Amino acid sequence: MIGVSSIKKAVSVPAAKRNRKNAMFLYVCLGFTSVSVLCLAVLLLSVVLNGTKHLFDFQITVLPHSANLVESRFDASTRQVVLGYSEERVRTVRIESDRDLAGATTEPDGGDLFLVFPNGDRERIATSDRLVSAELDPQARSVRLTYQVQNVETVGIPGDGSLEGASLRETEDGRVVFHYPDGSEQVVASRGNAVSRLGLLGDPSLGSVGTFIGGAPSVDPRKAGFQSPLVGTIWLLCVCAIAAVPIGIGTAVYLEEFKPTGRIGLILHRIVATNIRNLAGVPSVVYGLIGLTVFSRMFGLLGTPLDYQSFDEYHLSDGSLVVGITTDIQSDVYTLEGPFIGEARLERTSYAQISRFPEHDEEIRVTGTVEFTDDYEFKIDSEQLGSFILSPFDMISGEMLDEDPFPARPFEATFRLEGQARFVVETVRNGRVFVPRDMVGDTKQDIDKLRIRDHIFELKDGRRVSGKIPQMSDGTITVRQDLLSEPVTFHKDDIATRPNGRLAYATKNMITFLDEDHPLHIRLPMGPSVLAGGLTLMLVILPVVIIATQESLRAVPDSLRQGSLALGASKWQMVRTMTLPSAIPGIMTGCILAMSRAIGEAAPILIIGGVTFVTFTPDNLMSGFAAMPLQIYDWLGQPDIEFQRVAASGIIVLMTVLLLFNAVAVIIRQKLQKPLN
């Protein structure tokens, strides 16, 4: 290919032409290179532009602890909440004069505060402007002055939608809550100080950075938090590092330091070396399949992992408790608008199929039957959407006729119609339950919908009950096989001892199987647990760790090895005292970079069954988990476009963690690495 002839041919072209070509090529190079750099810039910019809006949009104003809210009003024209508050400030003033203070009093006069002695002498102490009280302490020869200070704070309401009808409410614990016209709420101000502000982290009704990082996930983009994915990722990383680092370093040491001499040994050595290069090229999604089969299911040899999952609990405002497992299944939410005569018009607010994303003006027509049973009540029935639930909770001015928190009933439902009515229609796939927002009592666990997996209960009387919707109140569990079948109800105490001899029991107000396990307890098969997830990630990064370690071992000059061998060290002593310590900065850097790859991996843990709508953080190795990239993926798949911003905020957190890892790697590389040759 390369030969003198091709060059000779090239040189034979006139110089001017060649120089032009040469210059042009440089521009092409520069252009293409700047394309790559530009890509990075646009990528980061889009993340930052989208993400910071959600992250920093809504700063909660923290008023001083002693603040006394005098006025709070919302100015719709400037979109600002104006908070006027007064605050008491205390000052202690020493009395300069050395006269006897017995019988002396304080008295304000003409804007100043005077000390008045029994004989009528007056001495100015301080200003009396805004003074509330003054207490003279003759022993300490000081006056304690309390002033009332007026302040005004304003809070902007983000977004550009109409805020007609918005209102403010002051709560007893000193918060100011902003009510959006659509009924949702946002805390705009709270009393407290820097310390108690930290305590506010995670309150889902706050919309700032701390809330995002400390909050639970929610179906409301304004409230979506990132805590469980963040903590889940930390658990995964710990498991992954503990498994991958020793095995990886061991393999690399074998490959680099213990090269065998025998023939069979040599063949083995070569197989391992080639194998690792090929393993590095296996798509991570394939590792997910392996993790699923080996760790999560254990080839199905040890029973099904389904029995071991812990439940989520949701407190509803009617006092009932819903217990179940969150999964992630796409949902349809349709809003039906009346009047319902003949044909109903469906306004599409959400899409089930991610593959379908209709334009916003597209109409979905449902030609079900709408039947008025009397003047105000009607029945709705549609075959086209398949089985679906009608829930009356979104009625604008109707009464809620049905108090059941699970509107899981056959096709038809009866509602009262008053003027314009809206209904949420949900198609249920794989058993998902809709719990309306106003039914959720505990804001900490604010969940608008539940997604529940199939469940199997074995009862003492030998029955085996399986179904999709475990519901529990007062220790009674209701399971429905599907929406049309009769629900089966049983008491929690009737749940039988499980085949492996461990009792499934109920704690205070939550069914939990084996919940009080030691954090390191391990059950087999592992199911979609932190342990299975971490081990699967270990498979993904193992080749990376091995290759990085090999490279740093290779960089250790042979003279060091020969030196220690010459001093009589055995091979292992040489590795332990010379090679490994010299290579450790490189190894650490490589391991940290491998970990940062593990942080970003979503596909393998998605396959083994990491779920994306998790409100709890793992507390033992068998817990289910969420992970940062998985949560971001879930948000990006949400039909509500507002979730893209939430996802971008998540990406900012994820990238910050990655940046920290990389920074540590760079610092280690620079501080610890000594020239060895």
Next chain:
Amino acid sequence: MSTPAAPDIPKLPASTRRERSTTLRRARESLIFGGLVLCAAFSVMVTTAIVYILLSESLHFFTEFEEVSLWGYLTGLEWNPLLGADKQFGMWPLVTGTLMVTAIAAAIALPIGLITAVYLSEYAPARVRAVLKPVLEVLAGIPTVVYGFFALAVITPALRSGSEALTGDKIFDYFNSTSAGIAVGILCLPTVTSLSEDALRAVPRSLREGAYGLGATKFDVSVKVVVPAALSGVIAAFLLAIARAIGETMIVALAAGGMARLATDPTEGSQTMTAYMVQIFLGDAPHGSVEYYSSYAIGATLFVITLLLTLAGNYILKKFREEYE
């Protein structure tokens, strides 16, 4: 070369000095060696497990279900695993979907990557190179969901509004192969650049100087001497990048859509093999169902394709490495 920072004279561990019994020492040595061999064997075990699991579960898929046949899988043009009565298992819709995305990614990553590599190795001043290399490494370190976000939030809207401005019609669907392909291409760019740059820089100076001596310009040297001399390395880089593009999951699951159809139109959505697996496991496929096992067959297909590409890449790197000097 800097002067060797004399490492501390190795102090033999105290245990060595105290140890009289060579038998004990030997026993411990072989114990440790055994442990290391076990570590090394683990990676071989992983490979064995991959092959075994993919094979056995695919075998299950092909033998246990009536609606599935190996021949139908290899030749079928329809993939409908979820439709109740009329389930179809022909791999080509997924394979063409994958190929479509990969082709678009390759069309972006290979030329830009190679030319960037040429620039970095032949033209760029040391200072520019010192900045650019880390920047590209940053690109390589970004998690793939972020690229998925990029595709959805930037590339797709840009494509749609761009095509609307040009032709008056939004040619591109919301989920389309082009957007996903471009994002995958950007993802693969650092792989191509850094691997081919390594290959280009390995070409000895003497070759370049010889060409200059004959009166060649820098362009002639780069294009006619250095790139051909490093061709094996460049091709290996291409193959490894393509393997990565084929195995990429999150971007295509997000941006390319979920409709498994024969991919002929890059403006439409298509489903790749990886995206199908994600769809199945997100939908909680019950263990033992036909769609559950179908993802193993797809996984096996994916594994074979990427393994072949990786093997070819590594083989070319090793076999055709031009040894100079």
